[in-house]
Amino acid sequence: MAASDFFLQRQLDALMAKAVNQDDQLWVKTDQHPVKRLEQLARHYNGHIRQRAVLRLGYMHQSSSLPALIERANDWAAPVRTAARQSIRRYITLQDAVVLVNCLPDFYRLLNGERDDHQRLVDEVIQFLSLPQNRPRLLDGVCIADKNIARIATQVLIEQQLFPPEIIFQQVSQQQDCMVRLMAAKAVLSHCAAVTTGRMQELLRDSYPPIKQLALHYVINQKAEVSLPLLHLLLLDRNELVRKRAARLLDAGGLSPTEYYLSVFNDSSRRVAERSLALLGLDEQKYPPVEELALKSLDSQQPGMYRAALRVIVWHQQQEAREILLEAISCPSPVIGRMACRQFIKLKLFLLPGELQPVLDTHPSADRQRLCLALxxxxxxxxxxxxxxxxxxxxxxxxxxxxxxxxxxxxxxxxxxxxxxxxxxxxxxxxxxxxxxxxxxxxxxxxxxx
Known part of the structure; x- marks a missing residue:
């Protein structure tokens, strides 16, 4: 133990010996875990105790204590803030690069603190992690399961231009967090040289709609080519904007989106989800008989097709769809019932006294009770x-x-x-x-x- 650390320990023991400083709710004496004890003392109401506890944590240099030190960097007492920054800087070493990456969300939260200007401290950490020997640790951070760490690590890599966009994109391709993938996609699409056919296909097949929208926007502006099977897949996407942009590309290639939607809708061997999306696509392409097709589809026993048909009918008929919506509320499917209820309330339609009671009598389930209460x-x-x-x-x-x-x-x-x-x-x-x-x-x- 260094002399200064020993001196701080003596001071802490002397302060805690006073009855006025003994707080049973905050301080639990754990001789077997001195680091945990110091982390508790770092939240003591006495600023002198907090200051010395923070300094001692810096001397002990335990990676688990860094979040507690970052928290004290925004302490209401200036001496404690100074001590916390001093202890945090002890972690700016090559061996602690991984720890700093894991604490990036804590550092960025400091920027929201109003008790001091923390920008300088955060910049020091970012500059240290941006050094060539630390960049691989930052790149590994984008694959971490914690989305907050992954997002900030990706943001730093892109803003500081530490790696080419294609390397960042490759690293985040397996990341579950959609926002990390979106940031990487924006970085790649902002550099035309990094956009290859393989990467574009990966973007267009991503499960997150904004990424597909962004990629299609790039394809439209750059007049890039997309394979016909992939366009057909995008025409049946669950996102409306993706379908519309894919239809625009297909139309620009001299092919009719309406004909493709009709072929899918009339093909009984296709999945119900595909046929229902084809019906929505026909409506988006302003196909004249689409309302008639939707009315016929109300006879379908499949909730997905019924929902799509109901959506088209409500869009065209608005308040005239009152009777159809009232019938849909009584539908056995709770999903359709909730959708019809939302539309009924949204359109501010009226109800007669004898129309709501039969709905409850027919389906007295808990879900239908909530719908009736809303109606x-x-x-x-x-x-x-x-x-x-x-x-x-x-x-x-x-x-x-x-x-x-x-x-x-x-x-x-x-x-x-x-x-x-x-x-x-x-x-x-x-x-x-x-x-x-x-x-x-x-x-x-x-x-x-x-």
Whole structure:
């Protein structure tokens, strides 16, 4: 132990011996783990203790302590911040390059701190990692499973131009994080010399839509060639913008996207997902009979095709699609029911009192109950309360209470008065309603009785 380290330890022991500094919540004495003890003391409320703990951590030079030191670099006490920076600089060594790479997110979070200007410290770390002997460690960082480390490592490699874009692209090709792949794709596409046929195919086959969009944008601007099978694959992509750009390329080559979409849609041997995407593609290409095709597809027993057809019909008919949406809400598939419910609310369509109850009676599942509660706001103000109270025994109590709270907010903003039928039904329902379900029901009963 160095003399200065021993002196710091003596000071810490003297400070912690005082009763005023003994905080059982923050300091747990662990003689077997002195590093952990110092990390705890680095968060002590006494700044003198924090300062000495930070300095001692720097002398002990344990890689696991670096995040704690970076945290103290933004301490509210200036002497502690200075001590933390001093200890952090002890880690700027060749042996600790991997540790610095793993702590890059912590360093970048410092830049958001307002207690001091941390740019100089962060720049020192980046410049050190940018040295030729440390660049391989930074390149390895883009493959780390932690997406925050991988993203910042990729950002540093690209901004500092430490490796050619094609090397970075090759390194991140197996990275699971889509944002890392997107950064590498932008770097490659910004250097035309790095764009090869193989790399372009890899970009166009990526699972992340923005990467495919970016690659197609490059192909359109540079008038590059894409193989016909790959274009056909992109025409059936799940992303609308990818489909449109692929159709634009196919059309520029003298081929009709509409004909390809029709061939896929009419081919019963193709997968349902492909045929449903072909229907959406026909709509995007403004194929005149597409609405008729969509109406016929509503008879399909496949949820994917039904959803695509419903999307096309709603886009063309808007509020006239009310009856179709109401039927779709009653569909056994919960996915279609949720989609129809969202569209119903989005279009601000109205509901009649007798139209919502059959939906709940037909499918009284928990998922359908939530849909009916969401649709209750489309009913008349007082009919929606009748619906909620009438089905209070079916719905979960917490969901009913939440819906009634929303109804009260709606009622306070409305001047709509109940008619005689609504008054009669509400008075009967409120008599059987518990106070914890509808707080303030007595006031409403008096109002309805007057």
């Amino acid at each position: 209750a706001s489309s009913l008349n103000l007082w009919d929606s309360l009748i619906f909620l109270l009438n089905n209070a025994a079916i719905f979960e109590k917490s969901l009913t209470q939440q819906a009634i709270s929303g109804w009260k907010v709606r009622a306070n903003r409305s001047g709509n008065q109940p008619d005689a039928r609504q008054k009669r039904e509400l008075l009967v329902l409120l008599d059987h309603c518990s106070d914890d379900l509808f707080r303030g029901k007595d006031y409403l009963q008096k109002l309805l009785s007057s």
